[in-house]
Amino acid sequence: MSEALAAAGVHVRAPGKLNLFFEVGRVQDDGYHDVASAYQAVSLFEDVWATPSDEFTVAVSGTVDVSGVPADDRNLAVRAARLLAQRIGYDGGVHLDIVKHVPVAGGMGGGSADAAAALVACDALWGAELGGAELHKLAARLGADVPFALMGGTAVGTGRGDQLSPALAKGRxxxxxxxxxxxxxxxxxxxxxxxxxxxxxxxxxxxxxxxxxxxxxxxxxxxxxxxxxxxxxxxxxxxxxxxxxxxxxxxxxxxxxxxxxxxxxxxxxxxxxxxxxxxxxxxxxxxxxxxxxxxxxxxxxxxxxxxx
CATH class of the missing domain: 3.30.70.890 (GHMP kinase, C-terminal domain)
Structure with a gap:
């Protein structure tokens, strides 16, 4: 990315999701459940702006109640940015401005969309150019819904929900x-x-x-x-x-x-x-x-x- 674009920051938009079908298996020894899900990304979006900074900071606002969203290192988008920086050996930081439109803790994957947006934004801001496959691997480390927020469209998720296969969906x-x-x-x-x-x-x-x-x-x-x-x-x-x-x-x-x-x-x-x-x-x-x-x-x- 050019210095001019980097100075202006990167704006990424990521969608919320619906689970059209969600089957939950028995609880496993590690406390997690295997699932089978049909996901669909829908037109309710999270907006994330990434701008250069020496530290990792975040500001959260939105059209939904964001009082319960952490504005520190507990924020999943900040964790995503730190994970990417570690992956590429980047020793700087980033400031993330998150504007939320997906209900918080509402089952539509808003926090996961923030994390996916942060991965894409920081990848562009820092000129990493990791590509979709590498970003997907990082996304899977952040949570089951983050890889789908990267992919979008319609998909089948198995395992913890992060093993994705695109599913054809005709029309709207x-x-x-x-x-x-x-x-x-x-x-x-x-x-x-x-x-x-x-x-x-x-x-x-x-x-x-x-x-x-x-x-x-x-x-x-x-x-x-x-x-x-x-x-x-x-x-x-x-x-x-x-x-x-x-x-x-x-x-x-x-x-x-x-x-x-x-x-x-x-x-x-x-x-x-x-x-x-x-x-x-x-x-x-x-x-x-x-x-x-x-x-x-x-x-x-x-x-x-x-x-x-």
Whole structure:
């Protein structure tokens, strides 16, 4: 990168995601779970500006509540920048300005998008030119959702969710998402799912989870009606148990024109699949009139990219 561009900084935009399908295997000896997920990147973005600095610093703002986002070395984007600097032997720092639009701790991967954006921005700022494969390796060290925020589009994730295979998705899928005040801790949701699975009413999934082939067929066909019949999230039962008030919103959306609704990731954000942009707008208006914050998004969109 030229000195002039470096001085001006690098702006990268990275998308949030929805888990269209999420099957969770049994807890492993290390406390983690193998999963099988169908991810879709959607048009709710995080913006990250990277500018030269002697230290690693970060400032966080946004259109969502960012009070719970750390503005120090605990921030995942700062960790990403430090990891990249270590990888290339860079002895300087960077200042990151993060503007968040993805709900915080809402199950849409906003923090992971920040980390992916920081990797792309610092790679450009420092002239590293590592390439997609190397950035993906670094992303996988930061968290299961970070590699997908780099990739974007639609993909199947296995293992911890970071072993990605692109999935063909024809056309456009329209969603209405409902952020919810107060996030849910992903580890706590998994732990609660394990507790529920030890009870009499829920049967644990196979030890090797997999994405329902019908989901992939619907994506390839660009058919939201077929997709709606098969979307699923194993974490939903735990999220709704922890936040039972979400059931009212889920039922209202499904009764107001959505093809299907589900908890996004570990929640508490809800996502409703609609037939087309017009149906999404109608649902957005209905849910807004009922007092909910409702956002119309679509997918698939590209992963972390340098913005103009």
């Amino acid at each position: 899928f329209d969603w209405v998402v409902l952020p919810s005040g107060g996030g849910l801790s992903t580890p706590e949701v998994y732990a609660h799912l394990d507790q529920l699975r030890n009870g009499p009413d829920i049967v644990a999934t196979p030890s090797v989870p997999e994405v329902d082939p019908a989901v992939l067929h619907a994506l390839r066909a660009g058919d939201p009606v077929a997709l709606a019949a098969h979307i699923r999230n194993d974490l939903q039962v735990a999220a709704l148990s922890m936040r039972p008030e979400l059931r009212r919103a889920l039922e209202l959306g499904e009764q107001s024109g959505a093809l299907a609704g589900l908890v996004s990731g570990s929640g508490p954000t809800l996502a409703f699949l609609t037939a087309d942009p017009e149906s999404a707008l109608e649902l957005q208006v209905t849910l807004s009139a009922a007092g909910f914050e409702a956002l119309h998004v679509h997918g698939p969109v590209a992963g972390a990219r340098i913005a103009a």
